[in-house]
Amino acid sequence: MQHPATFHDLRDASVFITGGGSGVGAALTDGFLAQGANVAFIGRSDASNFVDEMREKHGRTPLFLQGDITDTDLLHSTMTKATEAHGPLNVLVNNAANDKRHTLEETTPEFWDWMVAINLKAYYFACQQAARLMHAKGGSIINFSSISYLMGNSSYPIYTTSNAGITGMSRSLARELGPQNIRVNALAPGWVLTQKQLDMWATPEDLAAHLDRQCLKEHLTPEDMIAPTLFLASETSRAMTGQCMVVDGGVVGTG
Template structure:
């Protein structure tokens, strides 16, 4: 994680992250723990070893891991309840987990359609729904929905993923309006091509990466750690007047505004 920014108001905050044990999510867990926050996260795979590592690194501040398939909405809501019981009312929700499986339009059947929308959009809505009452009772909170620049670029190769990410922006704006009177802020964060281990194992080729970096204004590939400070900013009071927005961290591929 980066260590150049401290958001003092995040110390002691109860944070819930989906997919917080690997890739960008693991960097986020690390980053929030470094701020002194109390982190709970869910993931499909066992993350006990990662929790051990984080506990040792952060002086006994161990993240609370719950194994969960976020497409199982009752299970996801149960984990959110347990996180609140373990760390206190959730102040920050980070909807990070996603699936960018490559596919063509011709390959899509109804089952795959439902799965991709369940993991990439439906879980985001119901996680937000599950935390909002607690945030209202405690005077506000921050919800951060991960999107992607892929839909802004009009990328082919995963149309259901780009559709869901476009939908996340619409959801973010509507929830920001609906929850704003209770001082609950809702923002989206759209990373560029972040070179997680999964991306390296499954999708990165030298030719493809070089072509993408050529589209960036900045000539360096993105790592998970490059996303952390943007999320911490959206979670903290430093962004207390910011809601309904999409923060892009992509090295300068797309242009907003």
């Protein structure tokens, strides 16, 4: 995908992405590197091949720090390592999530804790550490939510609960961190067809039904999330904070 815009202030910016080695996160790593940013990312699975691919493509190497975002101490230490390599943090993108299907009846307290740890708790504590690591001039935090809770989707109620929480958290932290010139926004994608979605959930019937709901009749890809994220990271959106920006091809409204 050809990037439609250049955000000059992101050159040499220090960027940290959770889940930046696969799916939407990999597209974001690629997008920030294309802008000349210094990217570090955390992920559970080995991403060495992806790192090599990015080095070959961009001539700069993302810093991969393997780990589990639900381990708060580890998450904080990887973020610190990123700033040691790239300087004070400019941008945090909380992207890693798990939309494992489940019902109310089958949910156990242990499963609840696991899902919330991935989909909300890790976001909160990444924001906490980002606020500590950002330069005095501030920075941008981008929390990936989802339109799933705006649609009232079934089949993953803890996931939708967490995404609603992400939006509320982003608004509150925008108020708290504003005096530090740290902007906090949520980004709510529609149904982005990652390889995981195609492999596990995207039946022809469901794809057709969802496309029928969209105003724009083209399925979303991970690359469609790059430009909106770059916009929120850049000083181009310097007066924008506490917002939830929907990027879904026109499924839900926010007015």
